[in-house]
Amino acid sequence: MRSAWTRYRIATGYALVEHLRNRLALALVVFFIPIWITLVYLVITNAPVPFLLRASDQVITVDGNHISKISGAVNAVTLIVGFMMFIATYRSAHFDQRVAMAGYPRAHVLAAKLSSLLLAAALICAYAVAVICCYWVPDQPVMLWLSLFGAALAFGGLGVMLGVALRGELEGMFLIIMLSLIDMGLQNPVANPASGNGIVRFLPSYGAMQAGVTSGFLPTAPGLHLLLGPMWLLGSALVASATFRLRTRDRRHTRHTILPRPSARGSVQEDGESAGAGPEEAARRGGGGGSGQTRA
């Protein structure tokens, strides 16, 4: 029996290979993030805007261009990481099912996906913060990286969940794009002067936006808001894990009987083995609705 570390290491390595071979995602990382942030820098007004910072329970007035760079970065990393994780999960769904049903531990398959998500999200967010720092240095760059990281985790988790649950590639892509649009469209105070509305608290990157604005303009720690992104990831991962387990049953360890839905009257046939039984006998028993079978 191989060590858990070997199984995890191999699965994680191959999950990373998949990401590295997603050339569209890599192109988005390299070009979309700087283009988006640069356009925000060039186009969005510097006019001060009020922002309800629930992280420190106050309304602060900030430079509209600076806060738009933060929301733009959140928008970019959520789109890219959500897209990457959705595509990787969706395209390998049947293959992952085959690997798991062949005996690869499901926990290692899922852990590998999450590890690749963490690494990819960490690098992409660091890149986004570096680009922001080319135009404006926030008060707490590391904290801003953590904020973006939380948003990327939230959408990465959603991408994994949609990749496991959905049957169509286009549906997943649209859902991620629409979610990200709604998310940032409602929270950016330049685009939406009513961004303080309580409903925004239920958006996936709400915590990231609150923590990001805090790290951009204040010396205080955003505290619990940093944890909201990982909480979204946890919720999505639980749904994805449950769906994955439903779709991949472990058939390795016992002589297995596949049985249909149980009924109150049905009895379970533990093992249909009986020496000497040929197809004719089986047909005879089956045709008569013989005992030892479950009826739906």
Next chain:
Amino acid sequence: MPAPVLRVTDVHKSYGRHHVLRGVDLALAPGCLAGIVGENGAGKSTLLRILAGLLTPDRGSVTYPVGLGYCPQHTVLNPALTVDQHLRLFQISYDLPDLAQAHELLDILNFSDYRRHRVATLSGGTQQKLNLTLALMHDPPLLLLDEPYQGFDWETYERFWDLAAILRDRGRSVLVVSHLAFDIARFDRLWHLEAGQLSHRAGQPVIAGSGTTAAG
């Protein structure tokens, strides 16, 4: 008579109002090369997916041993990974000490030269060879193969049947779903899936020990 390695009893399956399987019964003995033939849409792949544990029947039961090998009709591979990376993943899945059997299969199916190639760059036929190799590389006692030779050239097609005969002679049970009429002479047992039920059909005898068939 030895105990069957696969027993299927009164399996039913419907998709909405479309009753695909209406009481399928089957028992497969060890060391038997068996086939299921039927028209397109007869439910062959549905039946094999139920046998492989990928679909739940509406009614009935299926029993089989540990160590099933299943080759799906359409290739289920990861286009981003190489052939070697696939073998490594499934070596861990099956907990195999080495890849000797897998490499032997690569030689038999004549695609050893592609070990470092990514699946996305392989032809359909070579992808199908890998698809089949992943089902066979742990030498399971029961093999469920859903038209496993799609895209094979004639030589590889013949090699596949030689391989199936070798496995049968080693005591493995092989159940192949096929829609090709000229395959039927290669089977020890043959069932015809029609109107949702299996009926036994006599095939031409296999030439014993030669690894080839009368229809070769």
